[in-house]
Amino acid sequence: MQWGVYIHIPFCRQKCFYCDFPSYAGKESLMEAYVEALCQQIEIQGFSYRQKWGTPATIYIGGGTPTALPQEGMAKVLQAVAEYIGKDIDEFTVECNPGTVDEGYLQLLKKQGVNRLSFGVQSFSDKLLKKIGRIHTGEEACTVVRMAQKAGFANISVDLMYGLPGQSLSDLQESVGQADELAVRHLSIYGLQLEEGTAFARMAEMGKLNLPSEDEAEAMYDYMTHRLPELGYQRYEVSNFAPKGFESRHNLSYWHDVPYLGLGAAAHSYLDGKRYAAVTDLAAYIAGIRQNHEIWQMEEEATREHAMEEFAFLALRTAEGLSGRAFADKFKTSLHAVYGKSMAKMSEQGLLSVDENGCRLTEKGFKYGNVVFEAFIFD
Ligand code: SF4
Known part of the structure; x- marks a missing residue:
């Protein structure tokens, strides 16, 4: 693993x-x-x-x-x-x-x-x-x-x-x-x-x-x-x-959506599909560890839509881009069915290059990444 x-x-x-x-x-x-x-x-x-x-x-x-x-x-x-x-x-x-x-x-x-x-x-x-x-x-x-x-x-x-x-x-x-x-x-x-x-x-x-x-x-x-x-x-x-x-x-x-364990104050973890954040205050962290390891200030299981958005943003930050196969493996639905319209719109503006494998930012898209990321947020 x-x-x-x-x-x-x-x-x-x-x-x-x-x-x-x-x-x-x-x-x-x-x-x-x-x-x-x-x-x-x-x-x-x-x-x-x-x-x-x-x-x-x-x-x-x-x-x-x-x-x-x-x-x-x-x-x-x-x-x-x-x-x-x-x-x-x-x-x-x-x-x-x-x-x-x-x-x-x-x-x-x-x-x-x-x-x-x-x-x-x-x-x-x-x-x-x-x-x-x-x-x-x-x-x-x-x-x-x-x-x-x-x-x-x-x-x-x-x-x-x-x-x-x-x-x-x-x-x-x-x-x-x-x-x-x-x-x-x-x-x-x-x-x-x-x-x-x-x-x-x-x-x-x-x-x-x-x-x-x-x-x-x-x-x-x-x-x-x-x-x-x-x-x-x-x-x-x-x-x-x-x-x-x-x-x-x-x-x-x-x-790439790989799980990670964060250790220490303010560290974030992504484990079994859930996100956690430890307290940022140092004295609270030290006291929390001493008493039963109670150090979490945030514990959150994303909704399906939120998980899709996050998966898309993170993958789109990379040169490889968002893979249709990885998306389908994780969410059991096709990337085009969920984001087809957004991808077409961003592609028309020259910000995204789209093909049968998925999509990735163009040079212009890297420059105006926030416009693309916004297009992947559900209404
Ligand atoms: S304050 Fe510390 S963590 Fe922040 S940029 Fe400077 S050296 Fe890095």
Whole structure:
């Protein structure tokens, strides 16, 4: 049985100005208790699903900043994973912040079976890094990626952002060039979104955020979608690019309707057709684990229609698109019977390419993905 595990480490050295992820700065005093609770959850829940489904194909430790944990804390988590979830995982990723790892830390990850690193870099420009609240410089990011390569990590991903305040097209071009020069195997590129509750949203309200114009942001998007394939990074999902064979298997499994177990505060799970979310508050999570593992703040079984919508959106995010056969296998009805009209409409607008196997976003469709996703929502 194919399944994956996501482990959430909700600590960060400082909060980036654009970030609304469930992550906290200044909560170091809770780290030890959090690691203890997490290891208990790994032992109980992780082990129970391993017994049911075998060793998972992928594990992803994300955050927050997993490497904000001191080495001893990370060592305990990795030890619990090896003992209760499994060893020799096909794809085992840890997210790293360049300002938080050194050689010793990288060696620990390597020794414990981690075989893929994802570095949140966002930009190699010091001017921009400072403006968005990152804790590292561009040079530090380069140094740590090279250090990881030297430590034996061949599969490295870098996150970059575009549409940042004060960013120009040439800034993005330089960052893409730098990532390519580092020969990383995977790039995730996100456009800045102003999320409620973030420092950037507050600055925008006060008129203090100097964002690129729509035309400038579009030029950055166009550059990225054309330049990356020229450099050998093929787009395999809305925001993800990689040479063939280096696509993130863990992320692909989310878009391919594969079940996953989320461990830790704020982690989401998708198990036996139901979705769960753990409490985001750290003290509540720790107390919940101590008392009977009561940590869920959301537990939901989707209606048939909602499940179809979700299946369609997730598959449409990928370059492969939405497969008619996979849809029919899951819902026992044909894709054309359910979504024929929407597909025809999106195809007329040049946003979707439709054939007897299903449908997928065109280049224009990737750019205006939300229009397509909306067309797959039932009235
Ligand atoms: S390091 Fe990542 S998770 Fe932490 S605040 Fe910055 S973007 Fe958010």
